[in-house]
Amino acid sequence: MDSLRKPLSIVLGLMAAAVLFHFVANPFYEDAIDTVAVWHVLNWVMALGILVTLALTYVGKRDAGHDGDANTVMCVNVAFYAAAVLAILFFWNWFDDLTAGEEGQSATRGYFWVVVNTLFVVLLGSVSARLWKDGSRG
Numbered sequence: 001m002d003s004l005r006k007p008l009s010i011v012l013g014l015m016a017a018a019v020l021f022h023f024v025a026n027p028f029y030e031d032a033i034d035t036v037a038v039w040h041v042l043n044w045v046m047a048l049g050i051l052v053t054l055a056l057t058y059v060g061k062r063d064a065g066h067d068g069d070a071n072t073v074m075c076v077n078v079a080f081y082a083a084a085v086l087a088i089l090f091f092w093n094w095f096d097d098l099t100a101g102e103e104g105q106s107a108t109r110g111y112f113w114v115v116v117n118t119l120f121v122v123l124l125g126s127v128s129a130r131l132w133k134d135g136s137r138g
Helices: 002-029 035-064 070-099 107-137
Strands: none
Touching: 002 035, 002 107, 035 070, 035 107, 070 107
């Protein structure tokens, strides 16, 4: 696992950066390209990133146990449960998007993407930074 820390860190960091860039900057180029089509591609990338992050945070939670210091236990628990919330919200909304048909998702469902995209960037960015830092020690 130690040999995978840095490559995983880079991949997760790039996923977070891609979503951040498209989420923030897409109003500037939405006339030039189909930004919805870009989101449809990014959703597959996000699904993979969320599953990897969920697995990594679970392993961190399991390895920390209850005998670690309180700060570490709290951090790994928050990361895991944030990843679980992100996974639930993302897959719930993404599956609806995949089955919505020509009329698309409702406006209410569309607002959930703001939460999902923001949490995705923050969580994957922090997990990526943690992996990079831990990979430097190993």
